[in-house]
Amino acid sequence: xxxxxxxxxxxxxxxxxxxxxxxxxxxxxxxxxxxxxxxxxxxxxxxxxxxxxxxxxxxxxxxxxxxxxxxxxxxxxxxxxxxxxxxxxxxxxxxxxxxxxxxxxxxxxxxxxxxxxxxxxxxxxxxxxxxxxxxxxxxxxxxxxxxxxxxxxxxxxxxxxxxxxxxxxxxxxxxxxxxxxxxxxxxxxxxxxxxxxxxxxxxxxxxxxxxxxxxxxxxxxxxxxxxxxxxxxxxxxxxxxxxxxxxxxxxxxxxxxxxxxxxxxxxx
Amino acid sequence: xxxxxxxxxxxxxxxxxxxxxxxxxxxxxxxxxxxxxxxxxxxxxxxxxxxxxxxxxxxxxxxxxxxxxxxxxxxxxxxxxxxxxxxxxxxxxxxxxxxxxxxxxxxxxxxxxxxxxxxxxxxxxxxxxxxxxxxxxxxxxxxxxxxxxxxxxxxxxxxxxxxxxxxxxxxxxxxxxxxxxxxxxxxxxxxxxxxxxxxxxxxxxxxxxxxxxxxxxxxxxxxxxxxxxxxxxxxxxxxxxxxxxxxxxxxxxxxxxxxxxxxxxxxxxxxxxxxxxxxxxxxxxxxxxxxxxxxxxxxxxxxxxxxxxxxxxx
Numbered sequence: 387x388x389x390x391x392x393x394x395x396x397x398x399x400x401x402x403x404x405x406x407x408x409x410x411x412x413x414x415x416x417x418x419x420x421x422x423x424x425x426x427x428x429x430x431x432x433x434x435x436x437x438x439x440x441x442x443x444x445x446x447x448x449x450x451x452x453x454x455x456x457x458x459x460x461x462x463x464x465x466x467x468x469x470x471x472x473x474x475x476x477x478x479x480x481x482x483x484x485x486x487x488x489x490x491x492x493x494x495x496x497x498x499x500x501x502x503x504x505x506x507x508x509x510x511x512x513x514x515x516x517x518x519x520x521x522x523x524x525x526x527x528x529x530x531x532x533x534x535x536x537x538x539x540x541x542x543x544x545x546x547x548x549x550x551x552x553x554x555x556x557x558x559x560x561x562x563x564x565x566x567x568x569x570x571x572x573x574x575x576x577x578x579x580x581x582x583x584x585x586x587x588x589x590x591x592x593x594x595x596x597x598x599x600x601x602x603x604x605x606x607x608x609x610x611x612x613x614x615x616x617x618x619x620x621x622x623x624x625x626x627x628x629x630x631x632x633x634x635x636x637x638x639x640x641x642x643x644x645x646x647x648x649x650x651x652x653x654x
Numbered sequence: 655x656x657x658x659x660x661x662x663x664x665x666x667x668x669x670x671x672x673x674x675x676x677x678x679x680x681x682x683x684x685x686x687x688x689x690x691x692x693x694x695x696x697x698x699x700x701x702x703x704x705x706x707x708x709x710x711x712x713x714x715x716x717x718x719x720x721x722x723x724x725x726x727x728x729x730x731x732x733x734x735x736x737x738x739x740x741x742x743x744x745x746x747x748x749x750x751x752x753x754x755x756x757x758x759x760x761x762x763x764x765x766x767x768x769x770x771x772x773x774x775x776x777x778x779x780x781x782x783x784x785x786x787x788x789x790x791x792x793x794x795x796x797x798x799x800x801x802x803x804x805x806x807x808x809x810x811x812x813x814x815x816x817x818x819x820x821x822x823x824x825x826x827x828x829x830x831x832x833x834x835x836x837x838x839x840x841x842x843x844x845x846x847x848x849x850x851x852x853x854x855x856x857x858x859x860x861x862x863x864x865x866x867x868x869x870x871x872x873x874x875x876x877x878x879x880x881x882x883x884x885x886x887x888x889x890x891x892x893x894x895x896x897x898x899x900x901x902x903x904x905x906x907x908x909x910x911x912x913x914x915x916x917x918x919x920x921x922x923x924x925x926x927x928x929x930x931x932x933x934x935x936x937x938x939x940x941x942x943x944x945x946x947x948x949x950x951x952x953x954x955x956x957x958x959x960x961x962x963x964x965x966x967x968x
Contacts (some may be wrong), residue, residue: 404773414803501903
C-alpha cells in the first residue's frame with residue numbers, strides 16, 4: 387500500500403461528525419457510571435460521591451442470585467460453544483475446495499446471526515414448552531442449550547480467522563517428521579490455535595451475558611439472569627443501585643472484550 | 655508456501671479413498687455443532703410454522719386442530735357480532751411503524767457511521783485498531799444497560815433536560831422518553847457499531863491513489879466522494895445496512911424500555927401474543943411474518959452484493 391496523503395483523504399466536516407459519534411457512544415455510558423456514585427436516591431441531582439449504591443447492590447440477595455446464574459450459564463454456554471466451534475472451524479478450514487455441504491454448514495452456523503432474536507426466542511419457547519411437558523425437566527439446561535447455540539457463531543468466527551492465517555507448513559513439517567495426525571494436532575496445531583480459541587471463548591462469554599430476548603422468552607419462574615432481572619426492574623422506580631449493577635456488569639464485559647481484543651491482535 | 659502445501663493435497667486426488675476419508679473426518683467434526691444448532695436454533699423454527707396453523711388454547715399453548723385463523727388475524731379482524739371482516743389496522747400500523755423506524759435507524763447510523771468509519775480509516779495504521787476498539791466496546795455492553803443509559807440521559811429529570819433548563823432554553827422539561835424519538839435514538843445508539851465496522855472494512859481496502867487521481871483531474875471533493883469513494887465502499891454500506899436493519903426491525907428491548915408500552919414495535923406485538931394475549935398461533939404467524947421481512951432484506955442483500963462481484967471478475 388502506498389503512502390496515504392492525509393490532505394487528500396480528509397473530507398471537510400467528517401472529523402467533526404466522527405467526534406460527535408464518539409461523544410454519542412460514550413456520553414450515556416459515562417453518565418450512567420458517574421451517577422452510580424451519586425449520594426442522592428434520585429437521579430435528578432448530584433449530592434456528592436458515595437459508594438452506598440454499590441453496597442446496596444452487592445448486598446441485594448436477588449442481585450447476587452441472578453448474577454451467579456448469569457455467570458453459570460455464560461460459563462457453560464461459552465465452554466460448550468467454544469469446543470463445538472473449534473471442531474467446526476477445524477473441519478471447515480485448510481482445504482482448497484469446499485467439501486460437499488460446506489456451504490450449508492456455513493449457513494447453519496451463521497443462522498443465529500441472521501434470524502431476529504425474538505423469532506428464535508418464540509421458537510425455543512414453543513419447543514422447550516413441549517419438552518417440559520413431556521419430560522418434566524425444568525432446570526437451567528434449556529437456557530444453557532439456547533445460549534450455546536446462539537454463541538457458536540461468535541466463537542466460530544475468531545477461531546476460523548486464526549486457522550486461516552496460521553502457517554500450516556509447520557503442521558506438514560510435523561507430518562514429514564513422522565508425527566501421527568493426532569500428535570501433529572496436539573503439539574503443533576493446538577498451541578498455535580490457543581489465542582483464537584481464547585478469543586472465541588471471550589466473545590461467546592460476552593454474547594451469553596448479553597443475551598436478553600431469548601432468555602426472557604424461555605426462562606422458567608425463578609430463572610432470571612442479570613439482564614432479564616434488570617429489564618423487569620425498569621418498570622419500577624429506578625434508584626442509582628441500578629447504575630451500580632450496570633457499572634459492575636459493564637466492567638466484566640469490558641475485561642472480556644479487552645482480552646479478546648489483545649488476543650486477536652496477536653499475530654499467528 | 656502454497657507449493658509445499660499443495661503437494662500432499664495433489665496426492666489426495668490420486669487417492670480418492672483418502673479424500674473421502676478427509677471429508678468423513680470433517681463431517682464428524684462439524685456434526686456436534688450442527689446438532690446443537692438444529693435443536694436449539696434452526697429446527698424449532700419449523701415448529702413455529704406448525705403452530706401458526708393451529709388453534710389457540712385458552713390458557714396459552716395450542717389445541718391440535720388445523721386452522722388458518724392465526725394467519726388471518728395477522729392481516730384482518732372479524733367483528734365479534736356481525737362477523738364482518740376488516741383489515742387489522744392495529745397490526746398493519748405496527749408493521750409499518752416497525753419498518754419505518756428500522757429504515758430511519760439505518761439512515762441515521764449511515765449518516766453518523768460513514769464519516770466515523772472514514773475518520774478511523776484515515777488514521778495512522780497503528781492507532782486504527784484503538785479507534786475501532788472504542789467503537790466496539792459499547793457494542794459488547796449489555797443491550798439492557800445501553801438502553802437504560804439512554805433512558806437516563808433523555809428522561810424528564812435527565813441530563814439533556816437538566817442542561818436545557820439550566821441554560822434557560824426551555825422552562826419545563828421536554829418529554830422525550832416514551833416517544834418514537836426515544837426509540838429511534840435508542841436503536842441508533844445500540845446499532846451504530848454494526849454500521850461503522852463493515853463500512854470501515856471496505857474503506858480500509860480503498861486505494862487512496864484513486865482519490866489523488868480524481869483531484870489531479872480537477873474533481874471537487876464532492877465529486878470525488880460521489881464518483882470514487884461511494885461506489886467503492888458500497889459493499890460496506892449494504893452490509894452495514896443489513897446488519898442494522900435486521901435487529902432494528904425485530905427490536906424488542908429498546909421499544910419496551912424507551913417506548914413505554916404505548917409505542918409498540920413488531921417484537922412487542924409478538925411477545926404480547928405469548929403473554930397476555932394467549933394467542934400462540936397468531937404470535938407464531940407474526941413471528942414468521944417478521945422472518946419473511948428479514949429474508950426479503952437478505953435476498954436484496956445477496957442480489958446487490960452479487961453484482962459487483964461479477965463485475966470484478968468480468
